[in-house]
Amino acid sequence: MRALSDIDVVGVVGAGTMGNGIAQVAAAAGYDVVMRDIEEEYVEKGLDAVEESLDRLAAADRLGEDPAAIRDRIAGTTDLDDLAAADLVIEAAVEDLDVKRDIFADLDAVTDGDVILATNTSTLSITSIASATGRASDVIGLHFMNPVPVMDGVEVVVGERTDDAVVDFAHAFAADLGKETWESDDKPGFVTNRILMPWINEGVRAYDEGVADREDIDRGMKLGTNVPMGPLELADHIGLDVVVDASETLHAELGDRYKPAYLLTRKVEAGDLGKKTGRGFYEYGGEEE
Ligand SMILES: NC(=O)c1ccc[n+]([C@@H]2O[C@H](COP(=O)([O-])OP(=O)(O)OC[C@H]3O[C@@H](n4cnc5c(N)ncnc54)[C@H](O)[C@@H]3O)[C@@H](O)[C@H]2O)c1
Numbered sequence: 001m002r003a004l005s006d007i008d009v010v011g012v013v014g015a016g017t018m019g020n021g022i023a024q025v026a027a028a029a030g031y032d033v034v035m036r037d038i039e040e041e042y043v044e045k046g047l048d049a050v051e052e053s054l055d056r057l058a059a060a061d062r063l064g065e066d067p068a069a070i071r072d073r074i075a076g077t078t079d080l081d082d083l084a085a086a087d088l089v090i091e092a093a094v095e096d097l098d099v100k101r102d103i104f105a106d107l108d109a110v111t112d113g114d115v116i117l118a119t120n121t122s123t124l125s126i127t128s129i130a131s132a133t134g135r136a137s138d139v140i141g142l143h144f145m146n147p148v149p150v151m152d153g154v155e156v157v158v159g160e161r162t163d164d165a166v167v168d169f170a171h172a173f174a175a176d177l178g179k180e181t182w183e184s185d186d187k188p189g190f191v192t193n194r195i196l197m198p199w200i201n202e203g204v205r206a207y208d209e210g211v212a213d214r215e216d217i218d219r220g221m222k223l224g225t226n227v228p229m230g231p232l233e234l235a236d237h238i239g240l241d242v243v244v245d246a247s248e249t250l251h252a253e254l255g256d257r258y259k260p261a262y263l264l265t266r267k268v269e270a271g272d273l274g275k276k277t278g279r280g281f282y283e284y285g286g287e288e289e
Pocket residue numbers: 013014015016017018019036037038039042092093094095096099103120121122123143144145146237238239242
């Protein structure tokens with residue numbers, strides 16, 4: 001296993017919402033980053049999102065460095081073999097167990113044998129993902145929160161076979177990115193999504209059943225319970241497809257109380273995925289925030 005001091009290059013798999021955020025915070029912490037997606041178009045979109053985010057942080061005087069210097073530490077690629085340079089890989093591709101297991105089998109083949117492989121999965125079993133590799137003891141969950149550059153927390157998820165030293169490494173690496181951590185066993189939804197997903201789904205059901213209009217559901221939960229976003233805005237922010245995928249995994253593992261709300265699945269079928277498509281429970285004009 002490589003020590004924190006041995007890490008120069010961080011590989012990131014997936015250039016979407018989470019992947020580009022992870023690439024950005026790793027680059028901002030001084031690491032070189034190789035960010036891989038399957039299509040050039042997705043890589044470019046991810047790099048554009050990093051540039052926009054860095055520019056916003058620079059305008060708010062929240063970067064200790066020229067944004068261009070941070071951006072230049074991130075190399076985008078569609079070539080899996082480019083991840084061979086990585087000293088640590090963090091996977092943030094789609095929330096699909098088969099896809100993630102394929103990715104981890106590939107990562108096991110292309111990276112050096114002592115490279116830790118982390119997944120940003122929200123709900124899937126770390127143990128199952130790890131078993132697609134020949135190094136289950138070096139596989140761990142590093143569950144970043146959205147938006148990655150803004151949120152202070154990272155959930156460290158410990159698989160059945162994860163080595164204690166890898167757990168210590170994960171906490172130390174997250175701290176090096178300026179994040180605080182907590183630890184969860186590899187149980188469905190971990191701490192955060194096990195509790196968050198039913199909360200969001202209940203908000204959607206309350207809206208669908210006419211308890212209140214969308215604004216009042218969100219205002220009620222914000223003013224009434226002191227959370228920064230209500231369930232409908234938060235669902236739009238996360239991506240309704242991501243919420244449905246996470247809810248379906250929890251439903252399969254934990255039973256009926258985790259069934260995704262009807263209106264949520266209907267909106268996903270319609271292609272209204274939240275902020276990222278410009279429409280979810282609310283409408284979003286112009287640039288994504
Ligand atoms: N969105 C959130 O709020 C959030 C929060 C925490 C964790 N997560 C988790 O992070 C992961 C990514 O979520 P996201 O919101 O960034 O999704 P996203 O849809 O924005 O991005 C996923 C990216 O992965 C790419 N991809 C698919 N297959 C790939 C492969 N084989 N190799 C490389 N790239 C591939 C897609 O092209 C896409 O660009 C998921 O596991 C999700 O559950 C999401």
